[in-house]
Amino acid sequence: TSGSWDVALQNQTKRTMRAALLIQRWYRQYVARLEMRRRCTWNIFQSIEYAGEQDQIKLYNFFGYLMDHFTPQPIAFLGNLISHIFREHDIGRDVEWESYKSIEVPELYSGPHLSFPMTFSNAAELVEAFKNKQQLHSRYVLQLLVESWRRLRILPNISQISTCHSKEITICGDLHGHLEDLLLVFYKNGLPSSERPYVFNGDYVDRGKDSLEILLILFSFLLVYPNDVHLNRGNHEDHIVNLRYGFTKEVLGKYKLHGKKILKLLQKIFSWLPLATVIDHKVLVLHGGISDTTDLHLLSRVDRHKFVGSSRRRVRSLTHTTYTVTRHEAPRRSLQVQTTRVTYSVEEELKKRRRQAGLSQSYRDLHNSTMNSDLDSDPDSGGELLDSNEDEWKQIVDLLWSDPMPQDGCIPNDVRGGGCYWGPNVTEEVLRRHNLTLLIRSHECKQEGYEFCHNRKVLTIFSASNYYEVGSNRGAYIRMGPDLVPHFIQYQANRSTRELTLRQSVGQTERSALKALREKLFAHKSELVSAFQVYDPEHKGRISLGNWASAMEAVLKLGLPWRMLRSQLVGETVDGMLDYQLWFRELSITEHKTEVTLTQTMYKNHSNLETIFRIIDTDNSGLISLEEFRQTWKLLSTHLQTDISDKAISDLAVSIDFNKDGSIDINEFMEAFRLPSAQVLHEI
DSSP: OHHHHHHHHHHHHHHHHHHHHHHHHHHHHHHHHHHHHHHHHHHHHHHHHHHHHHHHHHHHHHHHHHHHHOOTTTOHHHHHHHHHHTOGGGGOOHHHHGGGGGOOOOTTOOSOOOOSSOOHHHHHHHHHHHHTTOOOOHHHHHHHHHHHHHHHTTSOSEEEEOOBTTBOEEEEOBOTTOHHHHHHHHHHHOOOOSSSOEEEOSOOSSSSSOHHHHHHHHHHHHHHOTTTEEEOOOTTOSHHHHHHHSHHHHHHHHOTTTHHHHHHHHHHHHHHSOSEEEETTTEEEESSOOOTTOOHHHHTTSOGGGOOSSOTHHHHHTTSOOOOOOTTTSOSSOSSOTTSOOOSOHHHHHHHHHHHTTOOSOHHHHHHHHHHHHHHTOTTSOHHHHHHHHHHHHHHHHHHHOEEOSSSSEEEOTTTTSSEEEOHHHHHHHHHHTTOSEEEEOSSOOTTSEEEETTTTEEEEBOOTTSSSTTSOOEEEEEEOTTOOEEEEEEOOOHHHHHSOHHHHHHHHHHHHHHHHHHHHHHTHHHHHHHHHHTOTTOOSEEEHHHHHHHHHHHHOOOOOHHHHHHHHOOOOBTTEEEHHHHHHHHOOOOOSSOHHHHHHHHHTHHHHHHHHHHHOTTOOSEEEHHHHHHHHHHHHHHHTOOOOHHHHHHHHHHHOTTOSSEEEHHHHHHHTSOOHHHHOOOO
């Protein structure tokens, strides 16, 4: 009896073990599928983000082209627009900054009060106030910024700091307006002090909703502990980038009366932020990266405040006098001189200037060929100085915009549109040349908040958790002692993420990514239809799924695994063939009663158009005239080399001038052309 009992027990044990192995195998496959979905979602977010940055730099370079080839006389609108974009003269009047002294703080104000010189209690009070959603009075904002500028302008381009056995240095990456992340870092790690030094590695602003609060907190601690708080510049510390990614809008929304002064002062401050930090002469901390020409000795000598933006045309604007509009000459609100009628179209003026210069190609074709020639042709500037400026500009852009790649070499960063991709051999050479052991950079969101590459000699740190979507990534910061070994602390600031299961978190992030991708698909509808028709010579309206995937990548150039995404983007198919006209109808939204070309251009270039509008809106009223609206569209269509009729633009302008007062509300216009999620997002 005991023998049969043993046999039964053994059989039961085998069945239990087999069941456990099956469950384990299923769970591993389940987690692997979720991880695959998470990585695919990540690729969507990152590809769309970098495509947007590429568009931003192309638009900025177009403005630079206009500055190099236009004079203000033929088109007052363009002359004043370009002068406004490259407005170094506007931020040089230091005496205006003292105007904060005339701003009174009312007795009813219940927010934090600052005293200068700043104290630790002032800075700590500011942290607590922002934590409780209080707003700092504009008088204190301006005074704090002025004092910060005075401190920053005496700092070197590359800060040199040292560790000691009694304290560790904390290094934070991109924060992008995520105040909750900064507060969580302070909660976990402690406030900055002489015993707890910090290095913040740029990109404090844009995307998040509390960028200004982050800057004010960091500047306050910089003033209290100038030797223990170090702020590097990032590629988003740039006023043109801020127009596109939200910081400009944030400041003007929070400080309607003095927002413009705050922004002008911040533009000056951004240009004075140090470029890098070196710890114990061995660890280099900078925002983006390096290239095969990176020279820290050169970077330590440049006049960094000259380079206030990422466009190379900025270099030229520093070497000769561009046309400007004085305060007395400027109209009340418009960049267009109201007494002068616009008699030339943008296209006519472009053609005229190209003919005068002996040019027939577009500005895109000119970009590389004019890299030196258009600078050398300037009669007011010396060749040696210009060559020097060009090299300095490239060094700084590489430092702010570059990304590492796994292959050896150094190539242009065409994905972002600026800087370069550099490989392990470049890392080895630059570190060897400067006797360094480690490069710490930020600039790229990482799922775990940090990531090593190049044989652990390059370390990326990113401190904004939930960057793309709630649950999309962790944030992290580094602690580093005298041994110079980095120790990582990871976190997620949003409490709801800690309550979600892995499946819920991945699903939520995936839905958001697919929504953004569907919007991009609709914006490129015409190009996609043309690409599909290449695979449909008999015009049956159906193509294979393989051809669908090939056409998608050929048009969008996002580098995504389209075959994997097929099930989320494509519904039912018949015999493996996709009815692409039906598919587009499922993606479509209600189009405005304007030309199809104009509508699709609007959706595709939504951010570019908003950037130009906000540049034109010089008094930040949120309104532009109908003529400015028309000229903006002509400027954008020239940039895109797209033929959009005057009638289509005029019809659109009249249709959205709701109260018929001759002005257009920028925010209402942009919202009218924002894709409604209910119409583009299918159930997943």
